[in-house]
Amino acid sequence: MNNEKKSSNVFVDRNFRLVFLGALVSELGALLYSFAVGFYILEISENNAFLQGLYLALCGIALMLFTPVGGVLGDRVNKAKIMYVCDFIKGGMIVLATVFMMVFPSPTSHILILFVLGILGNAVSGIFNPAAGAMLPNIVAPEQLQQANAYFSIKSSMESILGIVLAGVLYATLRLNILLFAVGACFIASGISETLIRYNHTPSKEPISLRLAVSDTKEGLRYLKSQNAIMAIMGAALFINFFFTPVTGNFVPYFIKTDLATSPAYLFDSFLTPELWSSVFSVCIGVSSLIGAAVLSARKQEEKCGVKVAKRLCVFSGVMIGLAVTYWWLVDAGISLNGFLLLFSAECLAVGLLLSFINIPLNTTIQSRVEKDKLSKVSSLLSIGSQGMIPIASVLAGAALQAFGSAVLLAICAVGFTITAILMLTNNHVKML
Secondary structure: OOHHHHOOOHHHOHHHHHHHHHHHHHHHHHHHHHHHHHHHHHHHOOOOHHHHHHHHHHHHHHHHHHHHHHHHHHHHOOHHHHHHHHHHHHHHHHHHHHHHHHHOOOHHHHHHHHHHHHHHHHHHHHHHHHHHHOOHHHHOOHHHHHHHHHHHHHHHHHHHHHHHHHHHHHHHHOOHHHHHHHHHHHHHHHHHHHOOOOOOOOOOOOOOOHHHHHHHHHHHHHHHHOOHHHHHHHHHHHHHHHHHHHHHHHHHHHHHHHHHOOOOOOOOOOOOOHHHHHHHHHHHHHHHHHHHHHHHHOOOOOOOOHHHHHHHHHHHHHHHHHHHHHHHHHHHOOOOHHHHHHHHHHHHHHHHHHHHHHHHHHHHHHHHHOOHHHHHHHHHHHHHHHHOOHHHHHHHHHHHHHHHOHHHHHHHHHHHHHHHHHHHHOOHHHHOO
């Protein structure tokens, strides 16, 4: 740690600026990629929601399988090196896959290439994420963690505001291969920035091996089991993600392609394509997330956040119920598609604000409480524990959309989310976090 960290503003620190810049560029690339691929698979598969769900599920499984590897490496290998190597690999894979798509232009070939790229790319992300998630406590002072996390949330919000709009415009105006080449360049540029990061790292005295990986994972599990409050949060996050991910990952693209794109007229159709309406929803989340993050960046860190987070999740469940009711009432019953667009935009504003006031305090508390030499392992296990059911959710959501439609899917998600939020609010361990 250098003396620059004594400044009240974390941006004074060079390492933080490099990490921030690298994340900004790579996440912009990831945003452009996920936006384009999500719509492109639906486009060339004739709105096959199950195929889209299968793609999301396989990507999620790859992410879960390789996250423990990333957790072990993140605590023993220089985190910056892991980050830039992964970004270089991911950028190279996207460029190579784009070339293959140009050589083999059939829709079937494109789907196969995108499935392989999605699986391999998420395997790399599984190694990248634990190292990146454990980096901040190594480069910023403990009292600056909330500010640092808030700035990262502001970055994500700005990407949602500007990046999604950019993604919608680029997807509508550029050929897919040009867009994917740009995405590959974003990851490579991020890797270049991350090569300049310097922090105090003690290399592992033991060579990396399968035995060591298993031992480290067991150590991380034992540590987590001793942290009852964090275990309770992880359990709640498992089901919260299970019931919320289908809304953004499955419902929104399907709604755009089936309800909005097939409508003879809709709000602002003179200048907003159906895909750009997806950008509007993301911008609403981004704007309110930015506001929430800006507020928290100026606030003092709280020692405990469990009860407040649980209450905010209960409010979140009310938004989920509102989404299910408004879709059924306005779209499924054919009353007013435009009314739903306006109400869904308002609900997205509420979601963005709630996400900031839930995620930033939780991330800060966990980073503050977990020992630094265990943080990557714990982050990887928390990631698996909280997201382990997302692949199943994606497949089930795709099947539900194909068989029953959006109204049934949203109703199931709202009920499940609400039950989880109530259980979290009444959990005594959460109250201690």
